[in-house]
Every structure is written in structure tokens, then in C-alpha cells.
Amino acid sequence: MPKKYENLNKPLKIGSVTIKNRYIVAPMDTAPSFLGPDGEFTENGIEYFVRRAQGGFGLIYSGGQQIDDVVDKNPKTILKNPGNYIAAGQELNARISAYGAKMFLQLCFGLGRNLPGLHAPSELPVWLNPQMTSPALTREQIQTKIDLFVQVAGVAKQAGFAGVDVHALHWGHLLDQFAMSITNKRTDEYGGSLENRLRITRELVERVKETCGKDFPVTIRLSLRQFMKDFDKASFSGEEEVGRTLEESIEIAKLLESYGYDALSVDSGNLDAYYYACPPSYMESGYMIALAEAVKKEVSIPILVGSRMDVPDLAEQAIAEGKMDGVVIGRPSIADPDYANKVLRDQKEKIRPCLACNQGCIHRYLTVGSVCCAVNPEMGRGITYRMSPALAKKHIVIVGGGVAGMEAARTCALRGHRVTLFEKSGQLGGNLIPAGKHAFKKEVGALNDWYQTELKELPVEIRRNEERPRTRLAVSGQMLSFWQQAPRP
Ligand SMILES: Cc1cc2nc3c(=O)[nH]c(=O)nc-3n(C[C@H](O)[C@H](O)[C@H](O)COP(=O)(O)O)c2cc1C
Ligand code: SF4
Structure with a gap:
């Protein structure tokens, strides 16, 4: 240590x-x-x-x-x-x-x-x-x-x-x-x-x-x-x-x-x-x-x-x-x-x-009487929602590098998928960027920094300054994160 x-x-x-x-x-x-x-x-x-x-x-x-x-x-x-x-x-x-x-x-x-x-x-x-x-x-x-x-x-x-x-x-x-x-x-x-x-x-x-x-x-x-x-x-x-x-x-x-x-x-x-x-x-x-x-x-x-x-x-x-x-x-x-x-x-x-x-x-x-967490989707669902390797590995394209897109990219990469993340601006973070500007909201800025550190270490291809690709298979970051939160069998 x-x-x-x-x-x-x-x-x-x-x-x-x-x-x-x-x-x-x-x-x-x-x-x-x-x-x-x-x-x-x-x-x-x-x-x-x-x-x-x-x-x-x-x-x-x-x-x-x-x-x-x-x-x-x-x-x-x-x-x-x-x-x-x-x-x-x-x-x-x-x-x-x-x-x-x-x-x-x-x-x-x-x-x-x-x-x-x-x-x-x-x-x-x-x-x-x-x-x-x-x-x-x-x-x-x-x-x-x-x-x-x-x-x-x-x-x-x-x-x-x-x-x-x-x-x-x-x-x-x-x-x-x-x-x-x-x-x-x-x-x-x-x-x-x-x-x-x-x-x-x-x-x-x-x-x-x-x-x-x-x-x-x-x-x-x-x-x-x-x-x-x-x-x-x-x-x-x-x-x-x-x-x-x-x-x-x-x-x-x-x-x-x-x-x-x-x-x-x-x-x-x-x-x-x-x-x-x-x-x-x-x-x-x-x-x-x-x-x-x-x-x-x-x-x-x-x-x-x-x-x-x-x-x-x-x-x-x-x-x-x-x-x-x-x-x-x-x-x-x-x-x-x-x-x-x-x-x-x-x-x-x-x-x-x-x-x-x-x-x-x-x-x-x-x-409501139960607890979840704004930043940890596994909270309270440790068994049903555990990060596990995907059975079929796919190439996943995510459109939008805001918080949902970054979380979706992180989760997919951790589960073993190949991930490409498109962000039309030059910066990842989306709404986390303005939201984290105040001194009293520094944790929001820290969350954005954390995602970027994590994504650097994962096999995620990040394409900044690029619009969504012309394919029907691309999913938006928000859609993917919604799909990931759906209960699993
Ligand atoms: C969801 C939730 C449930 C809590 N339940 C208890 C409890 O059962 N007993 C207790 O002594 N404190 C309880 N607390 C207070 C926490 O132990 C702690 O004092 C509080 O979260 C502030 O510490 P933190 O800034 O490290 O979160 C609870 C806090 C949260 C967020
Ligand atoms: S980020 Fe912290 S304060 Fe917000 S829901 Fe999660 S544990 Fe609670």
C-alpha cells in the first residue's frame, strides 16, 4: 500500500x-x-x-x-x-x-x-x-x-x-x-x-x-x-x-x-x-x-x-x-x-x-421507500443488475457523448462489446459541463472528469466533432442507457 x-x-x-x-x-x-x-x-x-x-x-x-x-x-x-x-x-x-x-x-x-x-x-x-x-x-x-x-x-x-x-x-x-x-x-x-x-x-x-x-x-x-x-x-x-x-x-x-x-x-x-x-x-x-x-x-x-x-x-x-x-x-x-x-x-x-x-x-x-443512486445504476440491484460479460459480443455505436452516452459506452465496453461513441461537439460531457461550473456543484464536474478517465482506459473509440453515422443501427446514448436499466430476466 x-x-x-x-x-x-x-x-x-x-x-x-x-x-x-x-x-x-x-x-x-x-x-x-x-x-x-x-x-x-x-x-x-x-x-x-x-x-x-x-x-x-x-x-x-x-x-x-x-x-x-x-x-x-x-x-x-x-x-x-x-x-x-x-x-x-x-x-x-x-x-x-x-x-x-x-x-x-x-x-x-x-x-x-x-x-x-x-x-x-x-x-x-x-x-x-x-x-x-x-x-x-x-x-x-x-x-x-x-x-x-x-x-x-x-x-x-x-x-x-x-x-x-x-x-x-x-x-x-x-x-x-x-x-x-x-x-x-x-x-x-x-x-x-x-x-x-x-x-x-x-x-x-x-x-x-x-x-x-x-x-x-x-x-x-x-x-x-x-x-x-x-x-x-x-x-x-x-x-x-x-x-x-x-x-x-x-x-x-x-x-x-x-x-x-x-x-x-x-x-x-x-x-x-x-x-x-x-x-x-x-x-x-x-x-x-x-x-x-x-x-x-x-x-x-x-x-x-x-x-x-x-x-x-x-x-x-x-x-x-x-x-x-x-x-x-x-x-x-x-x-x-x-x-x-x-x-x-x-x-x-x-x-x-x-x-x-x-x-x-x-x-x-x-x-418512495427505496434507494437508488444518480450515478450508480447497480445500487440496490446487486444481483439482477450485476455487470456481467455479454454472451454475444457486438459492435455498438452510441450517438451523443453526454452523461447517458458515456455511461452506456462504459457499460457496453465493460461487458465486452466493441464501442464507438459519436459526439458532434469537440467535448464529451453534454449537460454535465455547464452543470458542473459552479463551485458548489464541483462534484458534477468531477463526475464528467471521472467518465473521461474511465473511457480512456476502456476499448471505446471516441469520435468527436462528428455527427451521427448514417445507419439505422445507431442508438442514442439516452436510448441505450434506458434499455440498460430495463429489468433483466
Ligand atoms: C438512504 C439513507 C438512509 C440512511 N439511514 C440511516 C440509518 O438507518 N441510520 C443512521 O444512523 N443514519 C442513516 N443515514 C444517515 C447516514 O448514515 C449519514 O449520516 C448521512 O448520509 C451523511 O453522511 P454522508 O455525507 O457520508 O452521506 C441514512 C442516509 C441515507 C442517505
Ligand atoms: S450521487 Fe450521492 S447523493 Fe446522489 S443519489 Fe447517489 S448516493 Fe445519493
């Missing part, structure tokens, strides 16, 4: 578990097709995670999995059929470990006011539906949820997961609603002081360790600043914060360490301040480092940092300077499963850039 990213390449200890490098796939709930009726990983889901292990990530988090089918009804809960869950989990973990990767299962304590019909700490306005109210949890219901969580952690261990992640003191989900004073108006032992607001978070780690053993790692996501002005209102500057301040986060981080958590996975924002939670391209890469550093100074457990951590040089430097320990990569790992290997082998120019557009992933997730 080149020396350039030697800190990113160093192993990291999380509790008793050693991770082979500093690159971590962020927890992301992705395709419904990844989970079967009992919440077990399907073949498609297993393929998705194995592909990221093959791509060099040392640690992989699952997306948040539901634990509760009693207090809040969730369709796919692990306890419905633990035998099924364990069988699929063991296969997943065996295949991931073949690449030297480890996987932690993220367990979702609840979403509270973020979805209609679910329980919250106190009666609260539902996110984006203020005319609706979430009912408050009773003390008995809280205990039921904790019991279910602990049982599921036991199943996770049997399924071969190397640890669990508690979801989450972030994005304003249920535990976060307990932790923030604006959403917790309780007067019992779960409300009031910071320690009371964190009581469930404490019980979860203590009880999981009792059940799974002290050396079974438990991590937690923690938003270091909420950037929230009011319900459903963001404070972009953070000046009118009614959520969590950095000062309070530092106190929380110290408490979490004392409760027994093995690492903190930090980000910022919540659903009310969505701009920070799933940052678009307008947010500067690396903005989390300064926040993470403030917490890192105060605790000795590893600090894993996510959200726009897509510039490897910034991450390498921050680890070298002791400001953080691990890099949590979300959307860029959807866009390019080989992200980690490409950085660690010093081949950054080969990374297919995530546009931070949020269109295929989080927007689609919140509106």
Missing part, C-alpha cells in the same frame, strides 16, 4: 474488536428488498454489504433495524423469527469476514415524533405534520422497548455481528427526543436532568453488555449540534439553537463513555435541520472535523466522524493530528462501493463521485 494514506490504513480498536483500517460504511437503511418478511437479510441485502467489504471498508454498519413490534408496530422485526435472522446473518458475516471486514448491526430504539402514530417521550408535534401529536410513552412501555432491544442484541451476537450500534442520539429520533430538553417534558426519572434524559441510553448499553458480554462492542451515533430553531425549523447558523449545543454534547460524550459505550459515531443536525443531517453539495466537506475534535479532546474512546467526510486528504490529516479516529462514509459508498480501496491504493481519481444531490438516496427513501 502507498504511504500517502498511512493513517487511514492503520487498524483501529473499538472495544475488543480490531478494525483493519479507518474506513467505515455509515449506517443507511436502503432498499426494502434487502430485508425479508422476518427482517432477515435477503440475498440482495447480503450482496450489497459483501460488495462494500470487497471494496475495502474495514467496518460496515447496517442500516437501523427495528426492534419493536409491541409498543410501536413495525412490519419487519428481528424477533418475529430469530432462527431465520441468525441463518442469514451468519452467511452475511462469514462472507464479509473473507475480506477482513467486520459488521456492526444498528438497532433502532424508535423514531418517536419523526413518523405519525409512534410514541415519543412527551406529547409532541409530529415532524412535518404539526396538526398531529405523538403520544407519550408510559414507564412500562419504555421498559418493554428496552427488553426488546436487549433481546435483539443477543440475536445479533448469535448471527455473528461483531458489535451493535445504538440508533440513535441523532436525527432527532426517539433516544434523541429523550435527550433534548425541547422534546422531553417528562417529570419522572426519564425527564429533567441530563442524566435522567439519558437514562434509557445508559440502560441499553449496560443491559446489552450483561447479555452479550463486556467485550461485545456497543457504539452510538451522536449529533454534536442540532442546528434547530424550532420544530420543523432549521437554524442554519446555529445561533438560535433550541436543540443540542456543542457544550452539552461534550457533557453527553463524557457520560456515554462512563456508561460503557465503546465508540461514538458523530454527525450533526436532525430532521428539523435536514440540511446538516444529510448535507447537500452546498455544505463544505470536512465541516464535522472541528466539532469532532472538540469532543475527542474530552474522551478516550474512538470518535468516528461522518457527513461529507469525502475528502481523503482532510480525513488523513485529521487522524494524523489526533482530531478523530475513523471516517464514516455514507452516500459516497453508495456511489462507489470500492471507495475505500481506491483511496487506500492512492487512486482517488478512480472514485465515482457522489454528487451529494440526495435525489436517488435519501429523497427517494423518504418519498
Whole structure:
């Protein structure tokens, strides 16, 4: 391995578990097709995670999995059929470990006011539906949820997961609603002081360790600043914060360490301040480092940092300077499963850039319920849409060197066809050229650069400054890419 990213390449200890490098796939709930009726990983889901292990990530988090089918009804809960869950989990973990990767299962304590019909700490306005109210949890219901969580952690261990992640003191989900004073108006032992607001978070780690053993790692996501002005209102500057301040986060981080958590996975924002939670391209890469550093100074457990951590040089430097320990990569790992290997082998120019557009992933997730990607057509369809050699090799003529034509040319060449690409102007890129001109859309320009680097290395004949040939067999770039996306038998 080149020396350039030697800190990113160093192993990291999380509790008793050693991770082979500093690159971590962020927890992301992705395709419904990844989970079967009992919440077990399907073949498609297993393929998705194995592909990221093959791509060099040392640690992989699952997306948040539901634990509760009693207090809040969730369709796919692990306890419905633990035998099924364990069988699929063991296969997943065996295949991931073949690449030297480890996987932690993220367990979702609840979403509270973020979805209609679910329980919250106190009666609260539902996110984006203020005319609706979430009912408050009773003390008995809280205990039921904790019991279910602990049982599921036991199943996770049997399924071969190397640890669990508690979801989450972030994005304003249920535990976060307990932790923030604006959403917790309780007067019992779960409300009031910071320690009371964190009581469930404490019980979860203590009880999981009792059940799974002290050396079974438990991590937690923690938003270091909420950037929230009011319900459903963001404070972009953070000046009118009614959520969590950095000062309070530092106190929380110290408490979490004392409760027994093995690492903190930090980000910022919540659903009310969505701009920070799933940052678009307008947010500067690396903005989390300064926040993470403030917490890192105060605790000795590893600090894993996510959200726009897509510039490897910034991450390498921050680890070298002791400001953080691990890099949590979300959307860029959807866009390019080989992200980690490409950085660690010093081949950054080969990374297919995530546009931070949020269109295929989080927007689609919140509106349609499944995830695809603007730049990675294989996302979520790892089995049905895998790049495979064509049985009959053909000469394919593509007309138009815009993004669709370039993707079609790349795919056809990778599948073994001979490809000629006609572009009537002198430049490939089409609409990517004007779209990538703004500084805040630099990822779009980077995508154009990436296509051109890829096409140079593939057997694609590029004919610039030429109109379409006079043949009925030529297909336009857009037609071909449409045809390629059609489902295959
Ligand atoms: C489709 C999608 C689903 C997500 N689901 C989860 C989840 O289940 N649990 C979680 O902690 N974060 C979830 N996140 C947040 C990501 O882990 C991450 O914090 C966010 O994408 C910002 O990081 P990035 O800039 O590296 O993408 C999700 C994000 C996306 C895009
Ligand atoms: S849809 Fe856009 S933001 Fe989401 S992973 Fe793909 S390129 Fe990135």
C-alpha cells in the first residue's frame, strides 16, 4: 500500500474488536428488498454489504433495524423469527469476514415524533405534520422497548455481528427526543436532568453488555449540534439553537463513555435541520472535523466522524493530528462501493463521485421507500443488475457523448462489446459541463472528469466533432442507457 494514506490504513480498536483500517460504511437503511418478511437479510441485502467489504471498508454498519413490534408496530422485526435472522446473518458475516471486514448491526430504539402514530417521550408535534401529536410513552412501555432491544442484541451476537450500534442520539429520533430538553417534558426519572434524559441510553448499553458480554462492542451515533430553531425549523447558523449545543454534547460524550459505550459515531443536525443531517453539495466537506475534535479532546474512546467526510486528504490529516479516529462514509459508498480501496491504493481519481444531490438516496427513501443512486445504476440491484460479460459480443455505436452516452459506452465496453461513441461537439460531457461550473456543484464536474478517465482506459473509440453515422443501427446514448436499466430476466 502507498504511504500517502498511512493513517487511514492503520487498524483501529473499538472495544475488543480490531478494525483493519479507518474506513467505515455509515449506517443507511436502503432498499426494502434487502430485508425479508422476518427482517432477515435477503440475498440482495447480503450482496450489497459483501460488495462494500470487497471494496475495502474495514467496518460496515447496517442500516437501523427495528426492534419493536409491541409498543410501536413495525412490519419487519428481528424477533418475529430469530432462527431465520441468525441463518442469514451468519452467511452475511462469514462472507464479509473473507475480506477482513467486520459488521456492526444498528438497532433502532424508535423514531418517536419523526413518523405519525409512534410514541415519543412527551406529547409532541409530529415532524412535518404539526396538526398531529405523538403520544407519550408510559414507564412500562419504555421498559418493554428496552427488553426488546436487549433481546435483539443477543440475536445479533448469535448471527455473528461483531458489535451493535445504538440508533440513535441523532436525527432527532426517539433516544434523541429523550435527550433534548425541547422534546422531553417528562417529570419522572426519564425527564429533567441530563442524566435522567439519558437514562434509557445508559440502560441499553449496560443491559446489552450483561447479555452479550463486556467485550461485545456497543457504539452510538451522536449529533454534536442540532442546528434547530424550532420544530420543523432549521437554524442554519446555529445561533438560535433550541436543540443540542456543542457544550452539552461534550457533557453527553463524557457520560456515554462512563456508561460503557465503546465508540461514538458523530454527525450533526436532525430532521428539523435536514440540511446538516444529510448535507447537500452546498455544505463544505470536512465541516464535522472541528466539532469532532472538540469532543475527542474530552474522551478516550474512538470518535468516528461522518457527513461529507469525502475528502481523503482532510480525513488523513485529521487522524494524523489526533482530531478523530475513523471516517464514516455514507452516500459516497453508495456511489462507489470500492471507495475505500481506491483511496487506500492512492487512486482517488478512480472514485465515482457522489454528487451529494440526495435525489436517488435519501429523497427517494423518504418519498418512495427505496434507494437508488444518480450515478450508480447497480445500487440496490446487486444481483439482477450485476455487470456481467455479454454472451454475444457486438459492435455498438452510441450517438451523443453526454452523461447517458458515456455511461452506456462504459457499460457496453465493460461487458465486452466493441464501442464507438459519436459526439458532434469537440467535448464529451453534454449537460454535465455547464452543470458542473459552479463551485458548489464541483462534484458534477468531477463526475464528467471521472467518465473521461474511465473511457480512456476502456476499448471505446471516441469520435468527436462528428455527427451521427448514417445507419439505422445507431442508438442514442439516452436510448441505450434506458434499455440498460430495463429489468433483466
Ligand atoms: C438512504 C439513507 C438512509 C440512511 N439511514 C440511516 C440509518 O438507518 N441510520 C443512521 O444512523 N443514519 C442513516 N443515514 C444517515 C447516514 O448514515 C449519514 O449520516 C448521512 O448520509 C451523511 O453522511 P454522508 O455525507 O457520508 O452521506 C441514512 C442516509 C441515507 C442517505
Ligand atoms: S443519489 Fe446522489 S447523493 Fe445519493 S448516493 Fe447517489 S450521487 Fe450521492
